Amino acid sequence: MILIFAILYTALAFSDFVSSTVLTVTGTGIISAYTKNKSKHEHKNFNTQNKTGTTSIPADFAEIAISVDFVAKNALSAQKQTSTTANKVLKALGFVNASKIITSSVSLSANYDNSNNPSLLTGFTSSIGISFRTTPSKAGDAIDTCISTGADSIQSISFIASDENNTAAGNKATYEAIQNAISEATAVSSQLKLCVAKIKSINLTNLQAPPIPFSFSLATEAVGAKVSSTPIQPGALTVSASVDLVFELADC
CATH class of the missing domain: 3.30.70.2970 (Protein of unknown function (DUF541), domain 2)
Structure with missing residues (x-):
């Protein structure tokens, strides 16, 4: 989690801003703009919507x-x-x-x-x-x-999974989601001949791995057949995280 917030802090510290025209560009390409008084530079908002990160962990x-x-x-x-x-x-x-x-x-x-x-x-x-x-x-x-x-x-x-492994996997998935959002914002700013100035808002959702139910038809058949050991093979657990970030873009 320390690494995640280090990334956010670096992004937040890109540059100060004085805004005249605010241009909102959503992940779906919707753009809106309005003008402020007494401005020196043009600034724009870019919203990365629902960027996700996932990781898999074994069952404990x-x-x-x-x-x-x-x-x-x-x-x-x-x-x-x-x-x-x-x-x-x-x-x-x-x-x-x-x-x-x-x-x-x-x-x-x-x-x-x-x-x-x-x-x-x-x-x-x-x-x-x-x-x-x-x-x-x-x-x-x-x-x-x-x-x-x-x-x-x-x-x-x-x-x-254990609480410790769930937490570690959640941090990893969150880091990946934030990196995906930053990559998209950087790509868009480059196309607009702008630079990422700061992160204006953050909304994180960390989803822990839900329990994986096991279909015990095999277990029932094995017990009925008096097999020495019922075959049980768990699958991997998936932990995901979602992030919505609003970046401010400014002249480089």
Whole structure:
């Protein structure tokens, strides 16, 4: 980020200005002009709109959510069996390099046979959701461990970067976006036989890498086929930044 602001400071310090005619040139080629009194030099505004920069980073973590479900004739039996199995899953996760293990949800619902009138109560479904974090290389083993100890479904898998890597990538993307804006302003000023005098306004948008969801059809097929390790391969995460800059152009 220090490097980014050094670039901005250098651009801001190009030269002082006294304006008579202000010419606004947008990125789409729209031009407008007006005249001020008591001017010595001609100055123009150039607006670089929505210049972007992007960079890719590897995933540091896999966030996985699973659930344990059980159906029984009465609510107590359903809840007891689900709790017993969920505790086994939680204990097993401690052996597969899992972290941030939490119970994300607990639910109990009645089941009815609606073919009868009135509907007939047939039992209860108890469900406990568990979420945890592990490394991408350990994600397959973690899923297999959950299934082998009683988990019934994989709710979601997503890949994320660490806060430190997200921040570094955001700075790099922002630097690239600013460089793109400066390059465009320099090219336009050269065509107009002018020089970039200063940056008048800056609007930055830094977008962190969103989690990448993983399609776990492969995971389901692998577990069903009793493969030794569910294949999990994360893709790269993309961090982007957008910048709108208004430059002042002046006589060289």
